[in-house]
Amino acid sequence: MIDIRPIGYVIGLLVAVLGLTMLLPMAIDLIDGRGQGHVFAISALLTFFVGALTALACQTGNREGLTLQQTFLLASGVWIILPLFGAIPFMIGATDASFTDAYFEAMSGMTTTGSTVFTGLDALPRGLLLWRGILQWLGGIGIIVVAMVFLPELRVGGMQVFKSEAFETMGKILPRATAIAGQISVIYVGLTVACMLTYLALGMGAFDACVHALTTISTGGFSTHDASFGAFSGKMEYAASAYMILAALPFVRYVQLLNGNRRAVFQDTQVRGFLWVIGTLTLVSSVALVMLFPHHWEQALRESLFNIVSVISGTGYASVDYMKWGPFLVTIFFFVGLIGGCAGSTACSVKIFRYQILFACIRARIRAIHAPHAVVVPRYDGRPLSEEVLGSVISFFVFFVVSVGVFAVALALTRLDFVTAISGAATALANIGPGLGDIIGPAGNFSTLNDPAKWILSVGMLVGRLELMVVYAMLTVRFWRA
Amino acid sequence: MIDIRPIGYVIGLLVAVLGLTMLLPMAIDLIDGRGQGHVFAISALLTFFVGALTALACQTGNREGLTLQQTFLLASGVWIILPLFGAIPFMIGATDASFTDAYFEAMSGMTTTGSTVFTGLDALPRGLLLWRGILQWLGGIGIIVVAMVFLPELRVGGMQVFKSEAFETMGKILPRATAIAGQISVIYVGLTVACMLTYLALGMGAFDACVHALTTISTGGFSTHDASFGAFSGKMEYAASAYMILAALPFVRYVQLLNGNRRAVFQDTQVRGFLWVIGTLTLVSSVALVMLFPHHWEQALRESLFNIVSVISGTGYASVDYMKWGPFLVTIFFFVGLIGGCAGSTACSVKIFRYQILFACIRARIRAIHAPHAVVVPRYDGRPLSEEVLGSVISFFVFFVVSVGVFAVALALTRLDFVTAISGAATALANIGPGLGDIIGPAGNFSTLNDPAKWILSVGMLVGRLELMVVYAMLTVRFWRA
Ligand SMILES: [K+]
Ligand SMILES: [K+]
Numbered sequence: 031m032i033d034i035r036p037i038g039y040v041i042g043l044l045v046a047v048l049g050l051t052m053l054l055p056m057a058i059d060l061i062d063g064r065g066q067g068h069v070f071a072i073s074a075l076l077t078f079f080v081g082a083l084t085a086l087a088c089q090t091g092n093r094e095g096l097t098l099q100q101t102f103l104l105a106s107g108v109w110i111i112l113p114l115f116g117a118i119p120f121m122i123g124a125t126d127a128s129f130t131d132a133y134f135e136a137m138s139g140m141t142t143t144g145s146t147v148f149t150g151l152d153a154l155p156r157g158l159l160l161w162r163g164i165l166q167w168l169g170g171i172g173i174i175v176v177a178m179v180f181l182p183e184l185r186v187g188g189m190q191v192f193k194s195e196a197f198e199t200m201g202k203i204l205p206r207a208t209a210i211a212g213q214i215s216v217i218y219v220g221l222t223v224a225c226m227l228t229y230l231a232l233g234m235g236a237f238d239a240c241v242h243a244l245t246t247i248s249t250g251g252f253s254t255h256d257a258s259f260g261a262f263s264g265k266m267e268y269a270a271s272a273y274m275i276l277a278a279l280p281f282v283r284y285v286q287l288l289n290g291n292r293r294a295v296f297q298d299t300q301v302r303g304f305l306w307v308i309g310t311l312t313l314v315s316s317v318a319l320v321m322l323f324p325h326h327w328e329q330a331l332r333e334s335l336f337n338i339v340s341v342i343s344g345t346g347y348a349s350v351d352y353m354k355w356g357p358f359l360v361t362i363f364f365f366v367g368l369i370g371g372c373a374g375s376t377a378c379s380v381k382i383f384r385y386q387i388l389f390a391c392i393r394a395r396i397r398a399i400h401a402p403h404a405v406v407v408p409r410y411d412g413r414p415l416s417e418e419v420l421g422s423v424i425s426f427f428v429f430f431v432v433s434v435g436v437f438a439v440a441l442a443l444t445r446l447d448f449v450t451a452i453s454g455a456a457t458a459l460a461n462i463g464p465g466l467g468d469i470i471g472p473a474g475n476f477s478t479l480n481d482p483a484k485w486i487l488s489v490g491m492l493v494g495r496l497e498l499m500v501v502y503a504m505l506t507v508r509f510w511r512a
Numbered sequence: 513m514i515d516i517r518p519i520g521y522v523i524g525l526l527v528a529v530l531g532l533t534m535l536l537p538m539a540i541d542l543i544d545g546r547g548q549g550h551v552f553a554i555s556a557l558l559t560f561f562v563g564a565l566t567a568l569a570c571q572t573g574n575r576e577g578l579t580l581q582q583t584f585l586l587a588s589g590v591w592i593i594l595p596l597f598g599a600i601p602f603m604i605g606a607t608d609a610s611f612t613d614a615y616f617e618a619m620s621g622m623t624t625t626g627s628t629v630f631t632g633l634d635a636l637p638r639g640l641l642l643w644r645g646i647l648q649w650l651g652g653i654g655i656i657v658v659a660m661v662f663l664p665e666l667r668v669g670g671m672q673v674f675k676s677e678a679f680e681t682m683g684k685i686l687p688r689a690t691a692i693a694g695q696i697s698v699i700y701v702g703l704t705v706a707c708m709l710t711y712l713a714l715g716m717g718a719f720d721a722c723v724h725a726l727t728t729i730s731t732g733g734f735s736t737h738d739a740s741f742g743a744f745s746g747k748m749e750y751a752a753s754a755y756m757i758l759a760a761l762p763f764v765r766y767v768q769l770l771n772g773n774r775r776a777v778f779q780d781t782q783v784r785g786f787l788w789v790i791g792t793l794t795l796v797s798s799v800a801l802v803m804l805f806p807h808h809w810e811q812a813l814r815e816s817l818f819n820i821v822s823v824i825s826g827t828g829y830a831s832v833d834y835m836k837w838g839p840f841l842v843t844i845f846f847f848v849g850l851i852g853g854c855a856g857s858t859a860c861s862v863k864i865f866r867y868q869i870l871f872a873c874i875r876a877r878i879r880a881i882h883a884p885h886a887v888v889v890p891r892y893d894g895r896p897l898s899e900e901v902l903g904s905v906i907s908f909f910v911f912f913v914v915s916v917g918v919f920a921v922a923l924a925l926t927r928l929d930f931v932t933a934i935s936g937a938a939t940a941l942a943n944i945g946p947g948l949g950d951i952i953g954p955a956g957n958f959s960t961l962n963d964p965a966k967w968i969l970s971v972g973m974l975v976g977r978l979e980l981m982v983v984y985a986m987l988t989v990r991f992w993r994a
Contacts, residue, residue, distance in 0.1 A: 098881070098882070098884070184881065185880070185881055185884065186877075186881060318925075356924075356927065357924040357927060357928060357929050357930050357933055358921065358924040358925045358927070359924075360924065360930050361920050361921050361923075361924035361930055361933050361934065362921055362924075364930070364934075365917040365920070365921065368917075388906065388910045389910075391903055391906055391907060391910075392906075392907040392910060392911065394903065395668075395903045395904055395907045395981075396907075396981075396984075396985055396988055396990070397990065398667070398900065398903075399580070399666065399667055399668060399981075399985055400580065400985075400988075400990050400991060402580070402667065408903075417899070418880065420906075421873055421876065421877045421880075421890075422877055424870065424873055424874075424902075424906050425873060425874040425877045425878075427909075427910065427913075428870045428871075428873075428874060428909065429874065431913055435847040435850075438843050438847070439840065439843050439844055439847065441843075442838075442839040442840040442842070442843035442844075443840045445838065445839060445840070446839060447839050448839050448842050448843055448846070448931060448948065449930060449931060451839060451843055452843065452846075466930065499877075499878075499881075502878075503878055503881055503882075506878055506882075508878070508879070508882050509882060
């Protein structure tokens with residue numbers, strides 16, 4: 031029998047904290063007088079007390095070590111249960127959403143996906159817009175802690191390649207998670223404030239700057255306007271691109287940077303690969319745009335950079351409807367979404383380091399073909415890759431590809447067309463936000479989908495955010511027997 | 513400097529044989545009097561003499577052993593050069609095709625892809641229809657020899673897992689290839705004759721039965737009618753399904769069966785997996801069809817079985833336009849094409865055994881997560897998988913997925929729409945035949961595509977047929993420096 035008390039304790043505490051953060055949108059609404067004050071007051075009270083009582087009820091458990099089972103259950107539990115409470119304001123507030131819509135929006139927020147079922151964002155009370163931003167911001171920092179502490183511990187997805195260099199000297203898992211969360215918070219808050227100040231300096235309104243900073247640094251992509259970043263001017267796109275890139279870099283490097291290692295960021299193999307991919311794709315896209323449309327080259331470059339960075343980092347802001355850019359760029363955008371940012375950031379999808387490890391494996395194979403008697407070991411970052419890391423990365427990649435297929439078929443079963451189904455599956459599993467086509471493309475949204483499709487997508491976002499294996503490992507008989 | 517004489521010798525001989533086979537369609541046309549006799553006479557003369565002269569000029573080379581470089585060049589060279597000659601009748605014959613169209617058709621034939629640029633097949637001279645069938649039939653037996661002799665030798669794609677059980681005691685590569693080709697020919701011819709007699713018995717005309725037998729056993733899929741198998745009745749679909757399945761099983765098992773091992777076929781892990789997948793998918797598709805349309809259950813079962821088998825075996829016959837079956841089944845058909853048949857057959861795509869190996873790898877990882885201190889080695893067919901095989905299979909899978917992306921982007925660059933581009937890339941690389949959408953879907957054909965797209969697809973068919981790595985390994989500097 032699994033002792034769920036430590037899990038209940040941690041989730042209870044997090045739910046209680048979520049309840050407290052609802053006081054921020056409540057405060058905004060009390061200023062605005064848009065009648066959402068009591069909505070957030072009720073939500074906050076309910077959420078805080080349920081969370082606090084759960085934590086109290088479970089406080090007798092062991093609060094230091096966690097078994098493997100408990101760690102899996104905790105990681106999944108957080109992303110299943112917190113959106114339940116995050117959804118309350120959407121149900122009882124001005125959005126008047128059904129449970130399906132509200133849970134979809136909250137899951138899309140906390141997984142930093144950024145697909146939305148709401149339209150008329152510009153007219154929505156600011157309290158609700160801020161709440162969407164806060165959900166993404168909290169989800170973002172949560173996932174960095176999971177990536178840095180839980181995934182290496184669970185030995186899934188190949189994240190254990192980063193284990194040795196990080197923090198495993200810091201003791202048992204929960205104290206370590208707390209300590210890392212503290213260190214990361216400083217950087218995360220610092221980046222968010224810097225981003226907000228930049229947006230302000232470039233002329234964005236204070237509220238918009240605040241919400242967009244929250245959803246930029248979390249690579250979440252919720253906006254306060256139906257037009258997303260299309261509502262803002264040219265310089266703002268460059269600024270957003272820069273901050274989306276910063277948010278998709280490995281946060282452990284920032285910790286090292288703060289500790290005095292000036293080269294930490296740019297000597298990172300992932301970072302180099304990531305910047306190289308962005309540069310190449312932006313160039314290709316700019317050339318294609320200049321040739322296809324009577325764009326000024328600066329506009330072509332800017333729109334290319336912004337939208338490529340937005341998709342590859344998994345942020346999912348749109349500044350234009352790139353469905354109108356023709357099939358070449360549409361196809362590129364589909365596959366760019368399957369690349370993703372760096373591990374240990376808020377970005378999702380397959381991620382740069384996994385491709386680097388897979389290509390190292392391929393290079394080793396090609397060398398072995400040419401030199402049949404040599405022993406060739408694939409390397410990453412100069413160090414030989416263990417079978418465990420290789421096996422984990424392969425499992426992740428195969429699961430990711432197969433999952434896109436299975437989720438696409440499931441979505442098609444709800445009668446979504448082929449393009450909506452396949453791009454919907456990809457955008458949910460990679461936590462990007464927009465898909466392709468007229469319905470869920472950059473100019474559309476998820477409001478018109480049927481309820482079963484929304485639930486399938488919610489599950490997809492969860493599975494993708496937790497790097498697949500965290501969820502899939504729990505589906506085995508072995509897991510529950512142990 | 514690479515000694516190209518052994519390569520020239522073998523390719524020359526094969527070209528000469530190809531020239532001789534042109535006498536068959538010539539004979540047919542002399543009976544029909546459709547004016548293609550001189551077309552095939554000229555093509556045959558030209559092809560035979562160029563081939564024979566090349567072989568003569570190169571006969572001074574070593575004809576037993578081949579270096580690794582030579583083996584790579586030979587395998588690629590055969591599938592690049594033979595279609596050049598196979599294209600001649602299409603250029604000077606009644607089809608009056610451009611070089612691009614003729615080469616596309618011949619490449620589509622010899623790679624057993626079966627995508628066609630010709631319309632009005634029903635009215636075409638029988639000589640040309642027979643020639644299309646012959647190209648696929650020759651390509652089919654060629655690829656079995658490559659899969660059984662060359663790929664394990666080159667240690668690419670994980671085919672080396674089948675090496676120990678096969679024929680490596682038979683000496684050097686070219687004599688071995690000849691010996692295996694002899695053994696396989698008996699089975700291949702036997703299956704073709706059986707298939708033809710079955711079609712005849714079920715009421716197909718003699719000529720149609722002959723050509724369709726050639727393109728069924730090679731899982732090629734060229735038909736003599738624009739309506740493909742839609743032109744034939746119910747029982748014929750069951751018969752074709754059975755022979756397409758037989759053609760997608762590993763031919764080495766038939767050799768063992770002939771040698772008295774009665775259980776060889778059904779104890780094969782691949783065969784069991786393949787039949788299980790077909791059974792499951794047919795059931796799902798039948799249920800979906802019965803629910804969606806007022807089908808009689810027998811019709812739903814029959815059309816499901818035929819079209820699932822046609823796509824999974826990579827044959828690519830169509831009996832109905834399954835684009836009209838709704839998004840659920842369309843999406844299933846897209847992903848089914850990425851599964852493929854068994855290794856060592858004429859089927860292409862990723863193939864059952866690679867998925868089995870990848871899933872064995874994933875199972876081992878999941879077990880290792882639950883039991884962190886156990887040593888868990890992935891197994892296939894009861895035997896532990898070597899790192900070499902695993903690395904090869906991973907390389908193949910990653911290359912396949914990335915190639916679909918790269919070819920789709922390249923096709924989109926020629927302004928094909930997203931669905932045509934992505935399904936065109938998949939159908940070429942997996943050598944299936946039809947894609948999705950109105951243009952290249954089961955009811956369409958490839959005639960209206962632009963020339964660059966046809967060349968990209970031709971390269972895709974070649975790369976896919978040679979299991980990617982055979983072509984990609986030659987793109988490295990290391991290959992040419994050795
Ligand atoms: K996002
Ligand atoms: K085919």
